Amino acid sequence: MSTILKIINLTKRYNDETLALEGINLEVSRGEFISVIGPSGAGKSTLLRCINRLIEPTSGEVIFLGQHVEKANKAELRKIRAQIGMIFQHYNLVPRLSVLENVLHGRLGYMSSIKGLFSLYSEEEKEEAIEWLRKVGLEKEIFKRADELSGGQKQRVGICRAMMQKPKLILADEPIASLDPKSAEVVMETIYHNCIELGIACLVNLHQVEIAKKYSTRIIGIKSGKLVFDDTPDKLTDEMSRFIYEGKESEMYQHQ
Amino acid sequence: MSHKKVTMDLKEQKKIKRYFSLIFFLLIVGLAMWYVDFNFIELAKSIPVFLGFIFTDFLPPNFSDVKKYVGPVLDTIFVAVIATCVSSFLAMILAIFMASNTTPHPVFRIVCRGIVSFLRSIPFLLWAALLVVVFGVGVLPGLLGLILYGTAFLARVYAESVEEIGSECTEAIEAVGATYVHQLKHAIIPQFIPSFFSWTLFMFEINLRGSAILGIVGAGGIGSLIKGTMDLFQYSKTSTVIMILITMILVVEYITTRIRERII
Structure with a gap:
């Protein structure tokens, strides 16, 4: 299996004091679907955002497809980000734009400033966007404004936007934490099946252990900024889960 | 007992502060009125003059131009x-x-x-x-x-x-x-x-x-x-x-x- 992402000794320190991540080592291969579990504040979000440098890592290396992300200049970083899809807890759509426009935003990473400024998406890109929306069951909402959709629908638009990037890696930061159980299942299914089908490596932050066990090929446990577990789902014992969530056990099951 | 006393003191302090601010405010307004020679009696006296001006000079409007x-x-x-x-x-x-x-x-x-x-x-x-x-x-x-x-x-x-x-x-x-x-x-x-x-x-x-x-x-x-x-x-x-x-x-x-x- 080819390596997509390699993280070596990654550390993030906020304000020279708070240590959010400490010496994280991680290797992600093609086709892996990895859940990152841990209580709130453990550093899961920081880890994901350090990979595409929405947050600047303090030290360590992040290597995406053989390229050092932490050393990339502006243009290189754009190219790297274009190949990494991201799905957010709060969907992060532009509320006043249409569903289709939000999905097409996934192509901006591949466009020049001028082309993007005038929204010069190609016909193929538009067709592809509609095709993705159809695939996730939103063909009727294509021209609706994003803020008219329900939470579950918004997240499916977010997935389409990420898929439009033709990514090699998807980072999903608590994609179901703001959803009701039913929408959450639809969203998890959509992410899981499309990633497996297209061989996209995926890192999903989750706080519910059960869901992580159900969908992952591998689980990573993070506790106060340190990687404390990294193995297949069947190796995650109840004891281990309790250790990861020590002091915040209720979050393991709770659906926020 | 002492706790109660502290809250009483705080209330008292707040009250004094409020009175102080009010007096200060009134002083400023008074000073300003004295300085610009503002006078309510003058003002009241001028109202008829003003109305007269409006009704005799201003009205009726002249549309000739x-x-x-x-x-x-x-x-x-x-x-x-x-x-x-x-x-x-x-x-x-x-x-x-x-x-x-x-x-x-x-x-x-x-x-x-x-x-x-x-x-x-x-x-x-x-x-x-x-x-x-x-x-x-x-x-x-x-x-x-x-x-x-x-x-x-x-x-x-x-x-x-x-x-x-x-x-x-x-x-x-x-x-x-x-x-x-x-x-x-x-x-x-x-x-x-x-x-x-x-x-x-x-x-x-x-x-x-x-x-x-x-x-x-x-x-x-x-x-x-x-x-x-x-x-x-x-x-x-x-x-x-x-x-x-x-x-x-x-x-x-x-x-x-x-x-x-x-x-x-």
Whole structure:
């Protein structure tokens, strides 16, 4: 299996004091679907955002497809980000734009400033966007404004936007934490099946252990900024889960 | 026991503070009235004189020169239109430099804020009066005065609106590898549009009123008619001009309210 992402000794320190991540080592291969579990504040979000440098890592290396992300200049970083899809807890759509426009935003990473400024998406890109929306069951909402959709629908638009990037890696930061159980299942299914089908490596932050066990090929446990577990789902014992969530056990099951 | 005493003391202190502030406030108002010779009895005495002036000199309005007013009225409206368009364009650029979430560099932010604060601290009427000295009597100095003040005003309110846009949309656009320009076009502008229209229409109303009194400092428009007729003691003509002005403002307010309702 080819390596997509390699993280070596990654550390993030906020304000020279708070240590959010400490010496994280991680290797992600093609086709892996990895859940990152841990209580709130453990550093899961920081880890994901350090990979595409929405947050600047303090030290360590992040290597995406053989390229050092932490050393990339502006243009290189754009190219790297274009190949990494991201799905957010709060969907992060532009509320006043249409569903289709939000999905097409996934192509901006591949466009020049001028082309993007005038929204010069190609016909193929538009067709592809509609095709993705159809695939996730939103063909009727294509021209609706994003803020008219329900939470579950918004997240499916977010997935389409990420898929439009033709990514090699998807980072999903608590994609179901703001959803009701039913929408959450639809969203998890959509992410899981499309990633497996297209061989996209995926890192999903989750706080519910059960869901992580159900969908992952591998689980990573993070506790106060340190990687404390990294193995297949069947190796995650109840004891281990309790250790990861020590002091915040209720979050393991709770659906926020 | 001691706890109770502390709260009592605090209450007492608050009370004293409140009385102190009230006395201070009254002193200031009293001093100001004494200084400018303001007198309620004088004021009451002058009311009949004022009413007499209104009913004998101002009314009935004299419509004999209405045709001559068309030009200056159009001047006023068009000056307001141009001033609003130009200043909203300039203010937009300044606002993007000024808002903390869109500024290309903190230095831009500080420089633009400085310029805007300076421009805003000088009232447009003063700008116009100064510019009349440079450009001579006419529409241009008034127009420039409105543009200078309007740009500064709009830049500030636009920047505040831009700063209120959540980081969520920009974060997603940034994460797909978009450029700075893309972020402005696809995340900031769409979210900014409602406040942009709301503030720009408001500015148009301010500019219309402003452009109506610019004539008083020699900068053209309806104001010059008011000043001209008053200087010749033709108060019945002045009242006609003022009636036109009021109608114009009410009509524009009605229209802008309707536009606002439709857009937002």
